Amino acid sequence: MQPKEPREKKGGKRTLTPSEGEGGAGDDQRKRRNRGGTEEQGGEAPGPGGRPPRGPGGKPRDGAWKGLEATSVGYFRRVGDRLGEGFEDDEERVMFVENVLTEVKGKAKVVATDKTGSATLQKLMALASLDQAVSCDRAGGHVVEGALRQMPRWTESPEDSEASALETQVLSLSAAVRRDPAAFVTHMYGSHVVRTLLHVLAGCVAPPRADTRTGAGVKGRPGAAPPLTNYEAPVSFWYEFRSLTEALITHINVSVTETVASMVFQVMLTVAHRNRPKLCKKLLAGVIEYLGSRSAAPGTSPLLVFLKDHASSRLLEVVFQLSSKPLLRLLYQDHLRGHLVDLSLHKIANFPVQRLVAASASHKMFPKVFDELNEGVEAILAAGHMGVIVQLAESCAEGGEKQGELMQHLLSAFHCDEPATRHACCLPLFLSLLTYEVYYTAETEGGAINTEIPLSSICYHGSLLVQAMARFKDRSLLMSSLRALTPADLAALGVDPTGSHVMQALLAVSSDKGRGKILRRLEGQLVQIACSRTGSRLLEAAWNNASVSQRESIATELAPSETRLRTDQYARHVWSKFALSHFVTRRPRWKEIQTEESKKRKLFNDIIA
Incomplete structure (x- = not known):
C-alpha cells in the first residue's frame, strides 16, 4: 500500500505518510532487523519477507496478518497518535481526516482487518463527517460498528445528502444480514455488528464497547447493561428493523444454543421492548413457541432442558424479564410449576429462576412462586446459590407480600x-x-456457647x-x-x-x-x-x-x-x-x-x- 503525498495546510501540521515521522519507516525496519524483532501485524508476526504466517501446505493460517505492509502499520500508528493530540481548529481536523480517508479508500478491508489499522479507523469515525464515514467500505467488525454509531448525528447534518448516503449504507448492511442471518449471528465478530445494527435501526445507541469495558457510563451492580440513548431514526429504519427481526427469528433453530447468536437475540428483544413493544410481544411469542415445541422426555417441558444450557438460559432470562403478565403466567403454569427448586439447585438454571422471581414480584402469581421456592430455602442455601434467596427477599420487599414467612424460614435455616x-x-x-x-x-469453660x-x-x-x-x-x-x-x-x-x-x-x-x-x-x-x-x-x-x-x-x-x-x-x-x-x-x-x-x-x- 503506497499512499499519496497529502495536501498541506498553511500554518498547520501536515498529514503523516508512511515515509514520514520520527526516524521514518525505513529506520523502523532496520531497527527491527537489527534486534531480530517483528512488527505487530493483525496480532501475529509475519513470515519471511513480510509474508503472512503459513500453515500446512503453504496456505496462510486463519486469523493471520492479511496484508498491511510494515510502512503502512507505522503510518496508521502515527495517525492514531496524531488523533489523540487533538486539533487547533475544525479546518485542520477536516483536512487531516479527509487526507487519511483518501488514502484508505479502496483498501478499507485490508486496513480494517489489521489490528493497528482497525484501532485507528475507529478513532477516525468519531471525527469524520457523514460522507467521509460512508466512503469507508463495510469491513472489520469494530470499524463497521464505529460507522453505525455515527447514525444519530444524521439529524444534525446540514447536508441532507450526507444523511441520505449514510442511511442508504445502513439499509444496505441490513439487507446483507437478511440474506444470510446465520452466517452473521454465529460469527464472533459479525454478531457484534448485527447487535449494533439492531440498536441503530431501533432508534437507540449503546456506548462503544471500549467504554463499557472501562466502566464509563455504566453504574450499578457489576454486569449491569450499559445505558441506551434514543435518537430520531428515519422512518425507513422502522420498516427495516421489522424485516431484520423477522429474518432473524426464522433462524432461531441454529442460533438459540450458540453463545454469540444468543446475545444477538437478547439485544433484539431488549431494543424491541424499548421502542417497539408490540413487535416485542410477537418476537417473544415466537421464541417461546420454538423452545416449547422441541422434543423432550415424556411429561417434561423442553424449556427445562434449555434452562440448563449456557447460551439459551441467557436468552430465557431476557424472555422472563420482558414478558407480559399473561405470557409469564403461561410460562410458569405450562413449563415451570413444580420444578423451581430443582432448577434453583442447578448451576446454570438458577439464574433464569432469579429473573422469573424478579419479574413476578408485582404479579398475582408471586405467592405461588414464593411458596414453591420457600420449601427449598435450606437446600438452595446449602447449594450456595444465594442469588435466588437474595432475589426472593428483594421481590418480597418490592411486592410487600410474604415478608414474615421468608424471615421465619431464614431464621429456621x-x-x-x-x-x-x-x-x-x-x-x-x-x-x-x-x-x-x-x-x-x-465454648466457655462451663460448656456453654460463647x-x-x-x-x-x-x-x-x-x-x-x-x-x-x-x-x-x-x-x-x-x-x-x-x-x-x-x-x-x-x-x-x-x-x-x-x-x-x-x-x-x-x-x-x-x-x-x-x-x-x-x-x-x-x-x-x-x-x-x-x-x-x-x-x-x-x-x-x-x-x-x-x-x-x-x-x-x-x-x-x-x-x-x-x-x-x-x-x-x-x-x-x-x-x-x-x-x-x-x-x-x-x-x-x-x-x-x-x-x-x-x-x-x-x-x-x-x-x-
Whole structure:
C-alpha cells in the first residue's frame, strides 16, 4: 500500500505518510532487523519477507496478518497518535481526516482487518463527517460498528445528502444480514455488528464497547447493561428493523444454543421492548413457541432442558424479564410449576429462576412462586446459590407480600429461630451466611456457647440479603440484632466494604429515635470510621439523615481530632462537609445553619411524600 503525498495546510501540521515521522519507516525496519524483532501485524508476526504466517501446505493460517505492509502499520500508528493530540481548529481536523480517508479508500478491508489499522479507523469515525464515514467500505467488525454509531448525528447534518448516503449504507448492511442471518449471528465478530445494527435501526445507541469495558457510563451492580440513548431514526429504519427481526427469528433453530447468536437475540428483544413493544410481544411469542415445541422426555417441558444450557438460559432470562403478565403466567403454569427448586439447585438454571422471581414480584402469581421456592430455602442455601434467596427477599420487599414467612424460614435455616434468645444473633449470621452452630463454635469453660465472638466473615450476598430485608415492613429483629452488637463490631461493620452498605440501609430506614440509639453505640468509634474509605461515606450518609442534636453529637466527638482528620485522605472530606472548622470557632452560628438546613430538608421530604 503506497499512499499519496497529502495536501498541506498553511500554518498547520501536515498529514503523516508512511515515509514520514520520527526516524521514518525505513529506520523502523532496520531497527527491527537489527534486534531480530517483528512488527505487530493483525496480532501475529509475519513470515519471511513480510509474508503472512503459513500453515500446512503453504496456505496462510486463519486469523493471520492479511496484508498491511510494515510502512503502512507505522503510518496508521502515527495517525492514531496524531488523533489523540487533538486539533487547533475544525479546518485542520477536516483536512487531516479527509487526507487519511483518501488514502484508505479502496483498501478499507485490508486496513480494517489489521489490528493497528482497525484501532485507528475507529478513532477516525468519531471525527469524520457523514460522507467521509460512508466512503469507508463495510469491513472489520469494530470499524463497521464505529460507522453505525455515527447514525444519530444524521439529524444534525446540514447536508441532507450526507444523511441520505449514510442511511442508504445502513439499509444496505441490513439487507446483507437478511440474506444470510446465520452466517452473521454465529460469527464472533459479525454478531457484534448485527447487535449494533439492531440498536441503530431501533432508534437507540449503546456506548462503544471500549467504554463499557472501562466502566464509563455504566453504574450499578457489576454486569449491569450499559445505558441506551434514543435518537430520531428515519422512518425507513422502522420498516427495516421489522424485516431484520423477522429474518432473524426464522433462524432461531441454529442460533438459540450458540453463545454469540444468543446475545444477538437478547439485544433484539431488549431494543424491541424499548421502542417497539408490540413487535416485542410477537418476537417473544415466537421464541417461546420454538423452545416449547422441541422434543423432550415424556411429561417434561423442553424449556427445562434449555434452562440448563449456557447460551439459551441467557436468552430465557431476557424472555422472563420482558414478558407480559399473561405470557409469564403461561410460562410458569405450562413449563415451570413444580420444578423451581430443582432448577434453583442447578448451576446454570438458577439464574433464569432469579429473573422469573424478579419479574413476578408485582404479579398475582408471586405467592405461588414464593411458596414453591420457600420449601427449598435450606437446600438452595446449602447449594450456595444465594442469588435466588437474595432475589426472593428483594421481590418480597418490592411486592410487600410474604415478608414474615421468608424471615421465619431464614431464621429456621440459620438455626436461630429457637430459643427466642437467638434472635439477637440473626444479623451476624445473615451477614456471614453461617448457621448458629458454625458461627459460634467456641465454648466457655462451663460448656456453654460463647456468643461474644467478634463480627467477621461479612460476605457480598449476605450484605445484599440484609439490605433487601431492611426494606421489610417489620424489621424489628434486624434492628434489635444491630443494637446488640458491640461498639467495636459496629465500627467493623461500618468500615467493611460490603457491611457499610448494610449499616447505611438500616440507618436510612430507622426513626430519629432508633438512629440516635445506633449513633450513641458508635461513640468513641467515629474518628476510626471517618478515616476509612467506606466508613467516611457511611458517616456522610448518616449525617444527611441525622437531626440537629445528632449532628451536634457527631461534631463534638470529631472536633478534638482536627489534626488527624484534616490530614487523612478520606476524613478531610468529612471535616469539610460537616463544617467542623466553623463548629470549633463559631458554634452557635453553626447550629443555626444546621437548624435551617434541617427545616429545608424536612420541607422538601414532605413535598416529595
